[in-house]
Amino acid sequence: xxxxxxxxxxxxxxxxxxxxxxxxxxxxxxxxxxxxxxxxxxxxxxxxxxxxxxxxxxxxxxxxxxxxxxxxxxxxxxxxxxxxxxxxxxxxxxxxxxxxxxxxxxxxxxxxxxxxxxxxxxxxxxxxxxxxxxxxxxxxxxxxxxxxxxxxxxxxxxxxxxxxxxxxxxxxxxxxxxxxxxxxxxxxxxxxxxxxxxxxxxxxxxxx
Amino acid sequence: xxxxxxxxxxxxxxxxxxxxxxxxxxxxxxxxxxxxxxxxxxxxxxxxxxxxxxxxxxxxxxxxxxxxxxxxxxxxxxxxxxxxxxxxxxxxxxxxxxxxxxxxxxxxxxxxxxxxxxxxxxxxxxxxxxxxxxxxxxxxxxxxxxxxxxxxxxxxxxxxxxxxxxxxxxxxxxxxxxxxxxxxxxxxxxxxxxxxxxxxxxxxxxxx
Numbered sequence: 001x002x003x004x005x006x007x008x009x010x011x012x013x014x015x016x017x018x019x020x021x022x023x024x025x026x027x028x029x030x031x032x033x034x035x036x037x038x039x040x041x042x043x044x045x046x047x048x049x050x051x052x053x054x055x056x057x058x059x060x061x062x063x064x065x066x067x068x069x070x071x072x073x074x075x076x077x078x079x080x081x082x083x084x085x086x087x088x089x090x091x092x093x094x095x096x097x098x099x100x101x102x103x104x105x106x107x108x109x110x111x112x113x114x115x116x117x118x119x120x121x122x123x124x125x126x127x128x129x130x131x132x133x134x135x136x137x138x139x140x141x142x143x144x145x146x147x148x149x150x151x152x153x154x155x156x157x158x159x160x161x162x163x164x165x166x167x168x169x170x171x172x173x174x175x176x177x178x179x180x181x182x183x184x185x186x187x188x189x190x191x192x193x194x195x196x197x198x199x200x201x202x203x204x205x206x207x208x
Numbered sequence: 209x210x211x212x213x214x215x216x217x218x219x220x221x222x223x224x225x226x227x228x229x230x231x232x233x234x235x236x237x238x239x240x241x242x243x244x245x246x247x248x249x250x251x252x253x254x255x256x257x258x259x260x261x262x263x264x265x266x267x268x269x270x271x272x273x274x275x276x277x278x279x280x281x282x283x284x285x286x287x288x289x290x291x292x293x294x295x296x297x298x299x300x301x302x303x304x305x306x307x308x309x310x311x312x313x314x315x316x317x318x319x320x321x322x323x324x325x326x327x328x329x330x331x332x333x334x335x336x337x338x339x340x341x342x343x344x345x346x347x348x349x350x351x352x353x354x355x356x357x358x359x360x361x362x363x364x365x366x367x368x369x370x371x372x373x374x375x376x377x378x379x380x381x382x383x384x385x386x387x388x389x390x391x392x393x394x395x396x397x398x399x400x401x402x403x404x405x406x407x408x409x410x411x412x413x414x415x416x
Contacts (some may be wrong), residue, residue: 003268005292009380010296014366015321020376022360024266025338026290027378028385028394029238029259046399051237051259053271055223058232061355063261081399087398088218094404109361113223130233138348142262142357147269149350156221168228170235171387172217176398177236177385180378183399186385186392190295192388195301196251 002185017049024049028179033083033093034062035123037073037101039116042123044106048178049145050082058152063145069101074148078136079120082127082150087174113121119154129173131156173204226348232257240289241301242270243282243331245309247324250312250331253278254305256279256386257353266360271353282356286344287328290360291336295382297393314336314416327362337381339364 029048037043049063053100060082064071070128074080087092092110099106105113117133122130132149163169192198192206237256246249268290272279282288293301300318305306307314315322321334325341342358365396371377385392400406400414 009294009337009366009368009382011294011320013368014294014337014381015323015334017339018367018370019326020363020365022340022363024260024263024360024363025292025340025363026238026240026258026268026364026382027292027338028236028383029228030232030234030236039413047395049260049262050234052232052234052257053259053268053269053348053355054257055232056352058230060232061259061261061352062329066211066358066387071414073410084233085234086217086219086222089349090398092403094399094402098402107230107242118227119416122318126223127224128219130235132230132233140261140348140357142267142347144264145262149348152232154223155228155233155274156229157228157233158217159224159226160221162226168388169391173222173235174217175236175387177394179394180376181381182379182400183220184394185396185398186387187395188393190298190384190393191302192391194302194306196299197306 028177028184031085031093031176031178033085033096033125033128033182034070034080035083035122035125036070036077036080039114039121039123042105042107042114043070043073043101044096046093059137059148059149060132060148060152063147065145071146074136077122080123080124080134080148080150081117081124082132082134083125084130084173085176086129087176087185089127090176094183099182117154129158129161211234216345225235235387236392239293239301239386239391241293241304241333241336241382242278242287242288243291243333244278244288245331247329247331249283250313251278251309251317252304254301267269267345268358268360269355269357270353274354279354285330286354287330288358289325289330289332290332290340290342292338292381293384294337295384295393297335298384302391305377325362337366337369
């Protein structure tokens with residue numbers, strides 16, 4: 001696989017622009033496996049057209065083409081589960097993005113562990129570092145995709161991600177992102193929210 | 209700044225879960241600077257609660273609290289620009305996330321170059337590797353945030369990101385992502401869309 005670019009470009013290199021045909025060019029975007037259906041008839045669809053859309057109450061959006069098998073499953077039950085993708089789940093996620101659940105049981109195909117969600121009993125992916133159970137609040141038909149807006153009703157985080165103080169360290173999850181057709185690892189923390197205005201004390205505390 | 213974790217956890221380590229209070233736990237999420245207002249009275253707000261929501265026509269969502277200065281600017285004009293954030297823009301992005309445009313002109317404060325967008329003449333950030341001009345199609349009041357759904361009407365990509373065949377190599381942009389309160393670089397391509405089912409030919413072609 002191609003390595004990260006060693007070209008070192010910066011802001012001034014980017015000022016000269018070329019106009020291209022309008023397309024979905026937001027990068028990077030999240031990479032999740034969205035599990036749905038029932039324990040007996042489960043589905044998994046990989047979604048990069050998703051995002052956090054609200055904080056209180058916490059909500060996510062997940063956009064799915066009407067033609068997809070999972071679209072029917074989510075529409076029927078009004079529920080889905082967002083499963084985060086760490087580095088070693090990327091191949092399974094890719095498979096769940098290109099194959100259809102009409103043809104294969106993706107849990108069987110990938111070997112992922114099907115766990116019933118605590119609130120709604122829908123399938124969650126055991127190997128994901130974080131699972132979020134969601135209930136659909138609105139569906140917007142936007143054209144190629146329907147956007148399901150889900151309220152996050154339950155959040156389940158791997159025990160191994162809690163540090164000694166009980167805080168969650170997501171850095172240990174080794175999460176992946178999607179950018180312009182490629183899957184990337186996250187690496188190298190560049191800063192934390194507020195670091196540009198933080199005092200020396202806060203900066204020191206963070207430099208563990 | 210803390211380095212990337214060297215703990216090597218994998219799927220089987222994540223199966224044991226702990227229930228936490230429902231919160232916006234989707235990670236990583238995009239990191240963008242959303243510019244808005246006019247060339248005379250510009251605003252920039254950093255947004256991680258954003259995502260691609262539709263492919264045809266291309267659309268993004270951007271969620272902003274009503275209390276934010278930029279919320280008024282976007283509501284008034286019905287237009288905004290999504291500016292992608294590369295590594296060396298992260299500090300400016302952090303500043304635009306914590307400061308209010310009521311108090312400071314963020315273009316002046318950060319030294320970013322204010323460029324009028326070709327279609328609507330709204331401010332874009334010159335140093336961003338990609339700019340997207342959007343027009344608001346819907347606004348959803350979800351609670352803490354209003355979600356602006358914008359259609360992408362214009363896309364401008366840095367000339368330096370085009371390879372010799374005219375394709376865009378986003379790897380060279382050095383984009384950043386946001387995860388659980390921290391900014392990360394992307395690094396190490398793990399695969400490309402479809403690689404789990406690709407034949408040997410396609411895999412070889414990608415291994416440049």
